[in-house]
Amino acid sequence: MLTRLIQREGGSMEQEMGELRRYRTQSISRGEFALSDSFYFYRKGLESIVDDQVTQRFSSEELVSWNLLTRTNHNFHYISLRLTIIWGLGVIIRYCVLFPLRITLAIIGLSWLVIGTTLVGFLPKNRVKTWLSELVHLMCYRICARGLSATIQYHNKENKPQKGGICVANHTSPIDIVILANDGCYAMVGQCHGGLMGVIQRSMVRSCPHVWFERSEMRDRHAVTSRLRAHVAAKTNLPILIFPEGTCINNTSVMMFKKGSFEIGGTIYPVAIKYDPRFGDAFWNSAKYNMVSYLLRMMTSWAIVVNVWYLPPMTREEGEDAAQFANRVKSAIAHQGGLLDMAWDGSLKRDKVKEEFKEQQQKMYSSMVVGKKRRKSETFRKDNQDTVILE
Amino acid sequence: MGSRASTLLREEEIEEIKKETGFSHSQITRLYSRFTSLDKGENGTLSREDFQRIPELAINPLGDRIINAFFPEGLDREDQVNFRGFMRTLAHFRPIEDNEKNKDPTASEPLNSRTNKLLFAFRLYDLDRDDKISRDELLQVLRMMVGVNISDEQLGSIADRTIQEADQNGDNSISFNEFIKVLEKVDVEQKMSIRFLH
Numbered sequence: 001m002l003t004r005l006i007q008r009e010g011g012s013m014e015q016e017m018g019e020l021r022r023y024r025t026q027s028i029s030r031g032e033f034a035l036s037d038s039f040y041f042y043r044k045g046l047e048s049i050v051d052d053q054v055t056q057r058f059s060s061e062e063l064v065s066w067n068l069l070t071r072t073n074h075n076f077h078y079i080s081l082r083l084t085i086i087w088g089l090g091v092i093i094r095y096c097v098l099f100p101l102r103i104t105l106a107i108i109g110l111s112w113l114v115i116g117t118t119l120v121g122f123l124p125k126n127r128v129k130t131w132l133s134e135l136v137h138l139m140c141y142r143i144c145a146r147g148l149s150a151t152i153q154y155h156n157k158e159n160k161p162q163k164g165g166i167c168v169a170n171h172t173s174p175i176d177i178v179i180l181a182n183d184g185c186y187a188m189v190g191q192c193h194g195g196l197m198g199v200i201q202r203s204m205v206r207s208c209p210h211v212w213f214e215r216s217e218m219r220d221r222h223a224v225t226s227r228l229r230a231h232v233a234a235k236t237n238l239p240i241l242i243f244p245e246g247t248c249i250n251n252t253s254v255m256m257f258k259k260g261s262f263e264i265g266g267t268i269y270p271v272a273i274k275y276d277p278r279f280g281d282a283f284w285n286s287a288k289y290n291m292v293s294y295l296l297r298m299m300t301s302w303a304i305v306v307n308v309w310y311l312p313p314m315t316r317e318e319g320e321d322a323a324q325f326a327n328r329v330k331s332a333i334a335h336q337g338g339l340l341d342m343a344w345d346g347s348l349k350r351d352k353v354k355e356e357f358k359e360q361q362q363k364m365y366s367s368m369v370v371g372k373k374r375r376k377s378e379t380f381r382k383d384n385q386d387t388v389i390l391e
Numbered sequence: 392m393g394s395r396a397s398t399l400l401r402e403e404e405i406e407e408i409k410k411e412t413g414f415s416h417s418q419i420t421r422l423y424s425r426f427t428s429l430d431k432g433e434n435g436t437l438s439r440e441d442f443q444r445i446p447e448l449a450i451n452p453l454g455d456r457i458i459n460a461f462f463p464e465g466l467d468r469e470d471q472v473n474f475r476g477f478m479r480t481l482a483h484f485r486p487i488e489d490n491e492k493n494k495d496p497t498a499s500e501p502l503n504s505r506t507n508k509l510l511f512a513f514r515l516y517d518l519d520r521d522d523k524i525s526r527d528e529l530l531q532v533l534r535m536m537v538g539v540n541i542s543d544e545q546l547g548s549i550a551d552r553t554i555q556e557a558d559q560n561g562d563n564s565i566s567f568n569e570f571i572k573v574l575e576k577v578d579v580e581q582k583m584s585i586r587f588l589h
Contacts, residue, residue: 005425006587006588007586007588019578032549037536038515038532038536039577041453041457042453043484043582043583045453045457046484048445049442049445050425348446352449353446358449358454358538359538360450362538362540363538363540366537369541369549370541370545
């Protein structure tokens with residue numbers, strides 16, 4: 001990141017404590033407490049106040065050089081007249097030329113989606129219907145993608161998700177759906193909405209099965225899992241599209257994958273999506289902007305440039321539980337997309353962090369106070385959650 | 392939108408903060424960005440909740456004590472800290488630069504001197520500000536660091552042993568001078584400093 005304020009140093013808790021206690025005659029294996037032990041926690045605490053790994057993920061990525069959009073310029077000062085003129089021209093082009101064109105396309109795309117799927121819905125269930133449905137969906141998403149001036153490059157198309165599978169991707173914005181659906185047909189999963197979204201949802205489901213849940217159903221995890229399982233089991237259904245992070249992250253890292261999606265069974269097709277931030281900031285900061293203002297911002301950016309990588313399919317291995325499997329898939333996606341692989345939960349955007357992480361640290365420190373004789377009973381868990389957090 | 396950072400932080404203020412804390416101009420503006428990003432209420436001050444929203448700080452066993460250090464006035468829930476106060480506290484963790492040691496001898500000691508760093512750490516133990524770390528105060532911090540993993544008796548004997556080691560005048564508590572003496576061999580400069588980038 002450009003504006004890194006500090007350089008974090010220091011090793012693990014053990015290492016640091018060892019160094020702090022070096023002046024004492026007892027070695028750390030004998031345990032005991034030193035007044036300077038607290039320095040370790042103070043420094044870690046203040047480092048996190050100045051620069052922490054998590055809260056920055058919920059706001060837009062900062063750019064190395066300005067791309068003439070005021071929204072990405074956090075430390076605005078006037079530089080030169082020429083730059084301001086260029087910027088002014090940019091504004092005119094984006095708002096007066098590009099925006100009306102894009103809005104028109106978007107309206108055409110969405111209306112055609114509703115009309116087309118409703119028409120297809122009248123046909124009896126046969127091969128023609130499936131083919132037509134896919135055609136309609138693809139057309140509409142392509143028109144919508146044009147409406148956002150999206151330039152998408154797909155890599156490794158041979159790994160494209162197949163019917164009866166589950167497609168899993170990192171989440172940055174609602175546009176992810178448009179991006180992926182440009183190249184294939186997916187069964188969407190989500191809550192039933194009212195209003196315009198509701199109209200679109202209801203017509204879509206007429207032409208091919210999607211999985212829409214009522215709000216009340218969403219809370220019942222078993223009901224959700226069994227419905228998805230039933231969908232996947234019917235091998236002729238389109239692959240389901242799921243975003244296991246559960247919330248939008250700013251495309252610089254991948255946060256914890258919720259294990260629910262990985263308990264359904266079936267083959268997982270991971271997909272990595274990386275937006276090029278120079279052309280437009282695709283991240284939806286739902287705390288700051290609602291959907292409409294977000295879409296307006298999208299349509300007045302320069303363009304949306306995306307890279308999509310299809311990764312080889314993965315299945316759960318013997319002796320691996322859902323959480324470990326989820327982590328494995330997450331690492332693969334992070335690695336391919338050049339994103340930071342983080343163990344922190346995306347729900348930290350809104351919720352508080354769990355007490356257990358503090359307790360983990362307390363436990364670790366206690367073993368240093370009491371001494372090494374206790375060490376055998378505390379095998380450090382293989383869970384990579386420990387090492388990431390205690391860094 | 393983008394212009395908040397420089398319009399709300401005037402040049403004179405930056406100069407004053409520079410003199411008081413020793414941070415460079417660019418460090419101050421960047422720390423101001425950080426300050427505003429933490430300030431969810433957008434009123435130019437930070438409350439305790441703003442700090443607690445940082446997950447890495449929330450899981451730090453001494454997190455609450457550290458947050459307290461920013462609010463010297465008391466344990467009032469309504470406390471707010473402005474940017475000056477924020478910087479003043481952060482300044483304690485600036486690394487000690489060599490050329491500073493030769494500066495104006497009449498100027499007051501910089502916030503990040505070894506003594507001031509130790510004073511900062513001392514104050515995190517000495518909650519009631521009576522310039523002594525009592526057995527109870529020590530126990531409190533110990534309890535925060537170990538959680539539920541050590542019994543009261545064991546913790547009590549650890550506290551007693553620590554005080555015994557440090558106490559020289561026999562008042563069963565640790566004064567600031569005794570604190571300095573015990574830690575004289577610790578590399579405070581390195582352990583209580585954060586490497587700020589320019």
